[in-house]
Amino acid sequence: MGNAIDDLRPAGRRITPLRAEFSRRARSTEVGSVTRAQLSMLAQTLTCTGLINGSESHLLVALINTAPAEAFDKSGIPIVFKSNRQLAFEIGRSAGRVSRMLSRLFDVGLITMQDSGNYKRYPVRNGEGEITDGCGIDLRILIARYAELDQWVKKARVEKKAVDAALRRYRGALRTARHAIVAATGLPEMVLQTIGRRIERLTKFVGLAPKATSETLRRATVLLDWLVDRLMRIPRRVLDPASEPGKMTCPNAVNDMHRQNTTPHQSAFSNEKRRSASAEQPRLQDAGSADEWAFEESLKQPSDQVNDLRNQPQDAVALRDLLAAAPTLREFGYSPTRWAELTRLTPILCRFAGISDDARRRAVESMGERQAAVAVAITLEKTNRHEVTSPGGYLRAMTARAATGRLHLARSVFGLAARHRSWSSP
Template sequence: MEDIIAYRRPIGRRITPQRIEFRRRAQSAEIGTVTRAQLAVLVQNLTCTGVINGTESHLLLALINTAPAESFDRTGRPIVFKSNRQLAFEIGRSVGRVSRMLSRLFDVGLITTQDSGNYKRYPIRNADGEITDACGVDLRILIVRYAELHELVKEVRAEKKAAEAALRRYRGALRNTRYALAAAADLGAAARQRVAGRIERISSYVEVAAKAPSELLRRATFLLEWTIDRLMQLAPRYRSEPAARKTTCVYVENGMHKQITLSYQSKRSNDEQCLAHAEEPNFSKAGASKGAFEKSLGSRQSSVNEQYDQRKALVALQEVLRAAPALRELGYKPNTWADLVRLTPMLCRYAGISEDARRRAVEKMGEQQAAVAVAITLEKTNRQDVSSPGGYLRAMTERAAAGKLYLARSVFGLAARNSLEAKHRDIGQT
């Protein structure tokens, strides 16, 4: 008969690479650099970081207070050799609960253990009665990690204060925006409904403000404050000067892209869709101002026409940012195309573009070209040339499906328009 080897269940403390590493680090502790009082304060503050809970903090504080104060001096050895039964009695928990909590504290690197052969905890003394070694709970790892854990507590406190400040500012901005909307007497019914819908979209995107990340609250606050500026008729910088509004580029973007010629108040959504279909220039009825605009562009129009005659010509990201300064006004400055693509859903929600319209644009154009189209739509909405951004984007999607969309021409047209407005504004200031 073959010998049967019975493999017994492992008995003893669980060993992991992390626990071995913590034991090694504990042996390199410089005793005397941290006092027992400092460790006690640190342990009480660790609960705010989420590393340990309140009961584990209570047990760890009991271990620290058990070690004599002189054991944290240079010649001391902060090792506690109380039994689990005694610790359970002191903190009011069961022995099994104490055992599990000690294992948890070992896993997170707040204690280590020096075990004897029978897992009993006791000190080892010399002939003079001095403790030379001990088998028990070793607290030296706390001395090694004191600076790290103290910095973690400071960071969590700073983040908590920043989150509370962001929450207060967001709630104040939301209240002020709704009050500004109610006080805007000169705002039309359609525009009032559009702004109210924008405010509700921002509020629904944040959802529960008390649980939202501070970065999201800061973004939402910026959008709300920007909406307040628009309601109070504080125009963006590139439209703040009267000379900028009187310049020729209000009526035409450039020789490659026909721009809307009617005022914002009298424009309807179906006209805006026609605007998205109108990509060819038409200067038959242009006045002297348009002729002056063509003359100011000069040879640049012909060179750009030759370079971007293809329908799907790609443009640089910097040109898109020049064409759509509304991105910078909203606090966005994408450094790569991937950043702009990730921002597109947020821009659509702010501009009032439905998810279906954005998804169809991505299907027909691709993610990068759809992001450019959304940026163009947002810029024209910000300029009050478009009052139905969703319809405008859908019209661009239809032209892209038919192979008649010239995104590059639109980008360079808006960029030229912005540069001319800036030049006229500088001349007006001088």
């Protein structure tokens, strides 16, 4: 005869620290401050917060309306004694579904349970027939959390209005931008195609507009308005005045701190070296393959300049120099004034450039957050200039060179800045 195996399955309702806290608050709540009508209206509007769905809201309203109005007075106890089968009949769901929804309402703190030994629900009455206690579904936690939940509903309504307003503005700006491409005259075909691709890239980044945040829609709208101004040849304007860097008295001021040296060349002819177009790789149009020659080739530079660049710390690049080298950042509506802002924008810039999260994480692990942000900005700028056809591969190649100490971001930044000045000068 074999040994009997004890049933190790736990008996009773599952108790979590959160459920225990809700039960404690329900027992210590004073009834009488909130009426049943107020709770019923609150239960119907909780769906806008995302806390519960429509079916759970329907069940909660049925529970509130089941308890008599006097149960919410000072001398009352709002406990519901109906079975799951009866509640299922009233709301048109199965008993199993009602049981799962009650567990969900317990988890989010909208009801608590006072269980009996056999899970039966019944009231306890005194000699005069008044209910003094009972085992069932306790609604006192709703009274305790009424002010908190009502504030959530008000906040959700305000956010919904902001999103609706931003959504209407975004859709109008997107329609205007697409019509402006068709109506634009006198611009080269390559420019029109570039702007068209940028608009489509922007819509892909926003995704489903009704599900986007108001901040995302607002930034996309600002960028679309700027693209329309460019198509209509309206003089360039500032995308976001609040994000524009203030006037600095010292050209070498970075992050509100004066940095003594911001150029990697300390000789008398350093300006010539910094502005030299040879500071970038000579085979720009083929740089999209992200091979070894896609970056700066130190062997083709003078020996003294190569040694100077190798010994130069990577963080010597000023943020203002990076913004001058990568004007695409401003075109997308971003003008960071601190390195911390640029590092926070790096995931968004990767999405614009088509760089995967894995490639960005590997770059951060190899270079650090600041240098990875500089590398992403360079990649985005070269992608926008059609010099790089595989942004993800380009960044991975930069990461590999950084791991071996052969990556010199300073020269890339100064070379891009010099070329931008030469192209924009008359």
